[in-house]
Amino acid sequence: MNAAGSVFIVIDNLDDISSHFGEGVAARVLAEVARRLERTLHVPFAVEPWGLAASPFDFADGMPIWSRVDEAICSAASLPIAVGNNRIVVALSHSASLPELTAVRRTASQNSAQDYRIDMSAAALAYDALFNARFALVEQPVCRAGSESDVLYSECVVRLSDEDGRVVMPGVYGPALERLGLTRVFDRRIAEAVICELRRRPDVVLGCNMSVLSASVDLWWRVTFPRLLSEAGIGHRLVIEIAETVRPYSFETIIDFVSHVQQAGCRVALDDFGTGFSSIGYARHTRFNIIKIDAARIRTRGSDAPQLLGHLISLARHVADEVVVGAVECDVDLAGARAAGAQWVQGFLFGRPQMPSQPLERRMPPMEPRTEARMEQRRALARAGAAR
Known part of the structure; x- marks a missing residue:
């Protein structure tokens, strides 16, 4: 996976997850992140001990690869991952160079396992x-x-x-x-x-x-x-x-x-x-x-x-x-x-903090316009395929 243009994605808090929840939970978190990214980007990812790797790829719509990857990892990290009774929030980073990416990873949490789990529950909420x-x-x-x-x-x-x-x-x-x-x-x-x-x-x-x-x-x-x-x-x-x-x-x-x-x-x-x-x-x-x-x-x-x-x-x-x-x-x-x-x-x-006079009704998480337009295009293609 060292070819030019490869995509490396690191789960920055994977070591903490492994330390405080166990290696089995960390492995399932890693697998779920891979599944979410593959579903969004439509490319296979190889699972590594530190995260995920994919060979060079492009998009048919011409969108810059890193903009699409950035959207994908933000989406993958937006919903907590359920593993048994635990819900885990991941921090993801991406790069074309693995050494460059791992050089900026944060040090492991100094919290006790109990404190870390309490914090993770609040973050998942x-x-x-x-x-x-x-x-x-x-x-x-x-x-x-x-x-x-x-x-x-x-x-x-x-x-x-x-x-x-x-x-x-x-x-x-x-x-x-x-x-x-x-x-x-x-x-x-x-x-x-x-x-x-x-x-x-x-x-x-x-x-x-x-x-x-x-x-x-x-x-x-x-x-x-x-x-x-x-x-x-x-x-x-x-x-x-x-x-x-x-x-x-x-x-x-x-x-x-x-x-x-x-x-x-x-x-x-x-x-x-x-x-x-x-x-x-x-x-x-x-x-x-x-x-x-x-x-x-x-x-x-x-x-x-x-x-x-x-x-x-x-x-x-x-x-x-x-x-x-x-x-x-x-x-x-x-x-x-x-x-x-x-x-x-x-x-x-x-005045105490108040809602605006005409609050916006939120039916889904906020999404930038171009992402929303692309999703609607995908829905239309899916409906057309089903009709056939």
Whole structure:
């Protein structure tokens, strides 16, 4: 499988799955990933200890091979794999060079088997809800500190529900996805859903949250994301919010990602400035458009809180065009934010996250237009074949 043009697909978390669920479960996961990819790409894959390999191949419709492979592995990773009573979410990577691919594989999880299984259950719950369209985007406005009718944008917050209709809050699954390295496909699907909202509602500006671990210029962000924006002309109405709740893989990768998204016409916000893993030097070099400060965490500093908030706002205004103070829940919070120099504010004082007035009915997972068109063509061909 070393011929030029070969396709290598690695299950990045296969070693963790084997360690915490057993080699038998890992083998069945590997076989199911191969089945899903073969069904989507219509080519055979050889099963290797590290993942899958396929000989060079092309597509009759002329679509670039790596764009099709990228779509296929995203689809394969979107639905948890059931093995007995376990549901497993996989992280997949692809390359034309196996050494290149394995060089960037993440280190094995340091969690105990019990903690790893608990995290995987939470991740499977989130992916299952997303795949089966059991989610909604609720919105909370970012308002000018002196005039709540002046809205900078509305932040979209994901609300998932389980099979019984109970709401699953981000705190249940978000940290688990980050600990397991499973944020990339999840965040991509949410970005697609927010773009659908922007297409549907030409009068709004929306913010889309994502983990810092997803902020890497992979094939989707490099090729598909700019195309989706240019087709609809909506880049200037999208704000990508990067949350640094964990240490990023590489600060250089984040800087490249922010620059790339800005070149596509979007603004980028750094969330939780002053409480995450970023520094003022990093924020200056990254050139974020918006910096958000979580006032709730600042208020825990007691009597030093007003001075600290004012200091953070002053620093942020030197490195970003706009500064937002979040967690403004009452008039006292608002007065404190304004006294500290806040330009924009966000919080329950201006409304809890709410559904849009005409929410989009989701009958299936979000899908980019060209993928949907190709699937309809395949359905038509299948119907024609059955008629014969």
